[in-house]
Amino acid sequence: MNFKSLITFIFLVIVLGLIQILLLKNLALFGIAFCFIYLVSILSWPTSIPAIPLLLLGFSLGLLIDVFYDTLGIHALAATFLAFLRPHWLKVISPSGGYDDTTNPTISEMGIGWYISYSWPLIFAFCLLFFLTDQWGTGRFLTALNKSFFSSTFTVLLAIIVQLLFFKRRRGI
Amino acid sequence: MLRILQFLYSLRAFLLFVLLEVTAIWLIVENNSPQGAAFFNSSSAIIGSALKKQSDVADFFSLAEANEALITENASLLAALEGFQTIPDSIAIELDSLLTATYEFKGARVVSNSLRFSQNNLTLNKGSKDGIKPGMGVFNHEGVVGRVKTVSVNFSVAISLLNTGMLISSKIKSNGVFGSVNWDGNDSRHAKMLYIGRHVNAQVGDTVITSGFNAVFPEGISIGIISEINSNKDNPNYLDILIALSTDFSKVGYVYLVENTQFDELDSLNIKSEVTNEF
Structure with a gap:
């Protein structure tokens, strides 16, 4: 991973974080579909990134979002879980021949079908943990499940749109 | 010994994961305990001002509605005032401690609000320098909104009525x-x-x-x-x-805060008689 792509990723983290805090914080379609677009920045780090920096990134990003959401710890908990699952899930769905060292798990490199099967389960796991923690003690598991399903679908949809619009196609393909 | 260390080293990612999750759970528990001091929340200066900038823009679009609510509020206050205007006569009423106001009112603007989670909070643009204290009640012209939880110099965070713990x-x-x-x-x-x-x-x-x-x-x-x-x-x-x-x-945009000036006295009486008070 070279210096230029590091700068790009930091830029991505900041922009998506700002969008999350300023625009998407109060958005919930029909009261159940939330959008956690900042997760895209955790999901699009290169496949070769070691587990520990990824965990630290997930935790600190989650904590930052938490501070603005006034839900201290919940985003951090769920985002760390997502960052923990990511390498394992990447291994499970690796294409034949494995990944290049420089492969980025994005639509432009891996295709839309692969991207959905990569991001949806991870974001669903995030949402499930998030809403279960949020509703802890109220014993309303079905609501949490319902919210998680629609939120993850909505987030993946928005993630695809963001990538199609703003991510550079690689090597002029 | 070396093999134990090697084993732990091979598990380092998982151990870090567990450590971070425990930290997050500790933060959640700490932040939700009623007496626990909340260090990181939206009442801190930088975050509060960022949220305020955002609501500066968003509130602009609801100005007409806010004005209308104020007019209605003014009208009902005028009507209430009508009842207090006494006919001048010669009897002077002595002011004594029985007639001191028990409640003090202040106004504030909501800079951040949530309603979709099960623990919802509001951030207000007034803080300790405006005389806001933890425990003050928050309401608007429609009804009860919540109760102030933590206060910083310029901002305060209130627990919304839409909070399962309230x-x-x-x-x-x-x-x-x-x-x-x-x-x-x-x-x-x-x-x-x-x-x-x-x-x-x-x-x-x-x-x-x-x-x-x-x-x-x-x-x-x-x-x-x-x-x-x-x-x-x-x-x-x-x-x-x-x-x-x-x-x-x-649509909660502007709120009133109410403080009971005799709260401390009541509270210490409650503690003395071992009564737990709800809010």
Whole structure:
């Protein structure tokens, strides 16, 4: 991973974080579909990134979002879980021949079908943990499940749109 | 020994994961305990001002509505004032401590609000330098909104009524029976009224107001209207009452804060007699 792509990723983290805090914080379609677009920045780090920096990134990003959401710890908990699952899930769905060292798990490199099967389960796991923690003690598991399903679908949809619009196609393909 | 260390080293990612998750859980628990001091929340200066900038833009679009609400509020205040204007006569009323105001009111703007989670909070643009203290009641012209939790110099965070941990002492206006209003986390327009006995003659359409027992809100601030009464399956001694909240939480823009100047005295009396007070 070279210096230029590091700068790009930091830029991505900041922009998506700002969008999350300023625009998407109060958005919930029909009261159940939330959008956690900042997760895209955790999901699009290169496949070769070691587990520990990824965990630290997930935790600190989650904590930052938490501070603005006034839900201290919940985003951090769920985002760390997502960052923990990511390498394992990447291994499970690796294409034949494995990944290049420089492969980025994005639509432009891996295709839309692969991207959905990569991001949806991870974001669903995030949402499930998030809403279960949020509703802890109220014993309303079905609501949490319902919210998680629609939120993850909505987030993946928005993630695809963001990538199609703003991510550079690689090597002029 | 070396092999143990090697084994631990091979598990380092998992161990870090566990450590971070434990930290996060500790933060959640710490932040939700009522007495726990919250260090990181939206009342800190940088985050508060970022949220304020955002609401500066967003509030611009609801100015007309805010003005309309103010006009209605002014009109009702003028009507109330009419009753206090006495005909001048020769009797002078002596002011003494019995007539001192128990409640003090302040105004604030909501810079951040949430209503979709089960623990919702509001951030207000007034802080300790404007005389805001933890424990003050928050309401607007429609009804009860919440209660101040933490205060920084310029901002404060209030627990919304839409928070499953919040209980508000309330009563049914028509017959004076009192209970507690608690949000069940379901939707932002309805809440539950608890501890109303089966014998109580409550009607759909009755107004629910604050009881004034809790020393946070003065008596008579609207909470909602009873929309459904069922028998309680878990505990047949109580009714299961659903109330439609009078406050539209998706539009809370400007709020009033109320402080009971005798709260400390009441609170210490309660502690002395070992009574736990709800809010």
